Amino acid sequence: MKPRFIDLFAGIGGFRKGFEDAGYECVFTSEINEACQEVYENNFGDEVFGDITKIEPSNIPDFEVLLAGFPCQPFSISGKKKGFEDTRGTLFFDICRIIDEKQPKVVVLENVKHLIHHDKKRTFKTIIKTLEDLGYNVTYKILNAKDFGLPQNRERIFIMATKNGFFRFDKLKKKKPVYLKDFLDTKGDFEYLEKEEYTLIEKPKTQDTGLIFTGYRNKNTWKNGIRPNTEHLSRVHRQPNRIYSIEGTHPTIPSQETSGRFFIYLPNEDKVRKLTLNECYRIMGFPDNFKRHQKTGEQYKQIGNSVAIPVIFEVARSIKEQKLLINEPQEKVVGDLRELLFS
Numbered sequence: 001m002k003p004r005f006i007d008l009f010a011g012i013g014g015f016r017k018g019f020e021d022a023g024y025e026c027v028f029t030s031e032i033n034e035a036c037q038e039v040y041e042n043n044f045g046d047e048v049f050g051d052i053t054k055i056e057p058s059n060i061p062d063f064e065v066l067l068a069g070f071p072c073q074p075f076s077i078s079g080k081k082k083g084f085e086d087t088r089g090t091l092f093f094d095i096c097r098i099i100d101e102k103q104p105k106v107v108v109l110e111n112v113k114h115l116i117h118h119d120k121k122r123t124f125k126t127i128i129k130t131l132e133d134l135g136y137n138v139t140y141k142i143l144n145a146k147d148f149g150l151p152q153n154r155e156r157i158f159i160m161a162t163k164n165g166f167f168r169f170d171k172l173k174k175k176k177p178v179y180l181k182d183f184l185d186t187k188g189d190f191e192y193l194e195k196e197e198y199t200l201i202e203k204p205k206t207q208d209t210g211l212i213f214t215g216y217r218n219k220n221t222w223k224n225g226i227r228p229n230t231e232h233l234s235r236v237h238r239q240p241n242r243i244y245s246i247e248g249t250h251p252t253i254p255s256q257e258t259s260g261r262f263f264i265y266l267p268n269e270d271k272v273r274k275l276t277l278n279e280c281y282r283i284m285g286f287p288d289n290f291k292r293h294q295k296t297g298e299q300y301k302q303i304g305n306s307v308a309i310p311v312i313f314e315v316a317r318s319i320k321e322q323k324l325l326i327n328e329p330q331e332k333v334v335g336d337l338r339e340l341l342f343s
């Protein structure tokens with residue numbers, strides 16, 4: 001029998017695709033947003049339950065793995081150390097209600113890396129403590145899509161809570177760097193910029209992130225207060241005006257950008273064009289036959305909110321390899337060791 005999972009805060013199903021590809025079976029999905037529900041149902045066929053706060057955990061079929069890329073909210077801690085009761089009123093509390101009732105073997109939580117610092121680190125500490133109070137071994141790490149076969153610098157925190165043993169991030173198989181040029185459409189109606197619309201910088205350098213900042217659109221923004229001769233630095237330009245080379249990686253596809261202002265430089269043609277929507281979905285690891293929403297703005301928003309599928313696949317594969325789904329007593333890791341061992 002395939003291991004079973006539930007897909008919470010499912011969006012358009014990035015987690016589901018990664019886990020299904022690794023041989024798991026989805027038995028329940030929750031997602032409140034109608035546009036996401038539509039895309040999810042179109043691609044996976046299953047009906048999607050709406051608001052997580054309305055879920056009665058005893059009505060969920062049994063499963064081994066709980067997946068949740070949940071929105072980050074501040075907790076108001078009562079200080080009474082009541083465990084997950086302290087998180088009441090937040091969506092994390094709803095995840096915990098389900099964990100408490102259903103006792104999955106593995107919980108995978110994913111979020112923006114800022115979650116660690118959110119609300120003076122209180123949010124993160126509460127999450128870890130609450131999961132431990134619920135009887136789990138917790139490890140966490142920031143994973144970057146560029147280490148898993150995608151040309152995108154996308155860092156996300158993964159929190160792994162396990163009943164048997166603990167999840168070891170050092171067991172994940174990383175891949176060699178790949179470049180944007182190998183993920184591009186070969187034909188299409190490309191939106192090129194005119195030469196006078198942008199400036200290329202002289203000696204572009206590859207940054208540690210794999211990005212190669214090659215130029216900027218000549219927009220009259222962020223000019224005030226800029227010192228002379230700093231135009232070659234990406235940080236003095238607003239994100240939608242930056243141009244990156246296809247010889248490197250792409251910056252994070254954000255969810256706030258709904259008109260797709262991602263510009264790439266093609267050295268062979270000496271041209272700058274917009275990254276296409278196909279390319280946006282491809283550098284998140286979505287297959288070309290994925291059925292997207294009919295509205296362009298929604299497509300950008302949904303992909304920016306989603307997960308890098310190869311990262312999810314590798315986590316799913318490794319859970320099996322690390323034998324975290326079977327009932328074998330294993331070594332326990334606590335406290336500061338967690339970070340030392342797994343970073």
Ligand SMILES: C[S@@+](CC[C@H](N)C(=O)[O-])C[C@H]1O[C@@H](n2cnc3c(N)ncnc32)[C@H](O)[C@@H]1O
Binds near residue numbers: 012032069
């Ligand atoms: C960061 S996104 C996760 C996207 C997903 N990982 C993917 O691959 O597309 C968080 C999702 O939580 C959903 N959400 C927010 N509040 C919710 C609630 N009360 N019940 C169910 N889903 C909710 C949002 O609509 C959003 O799609």
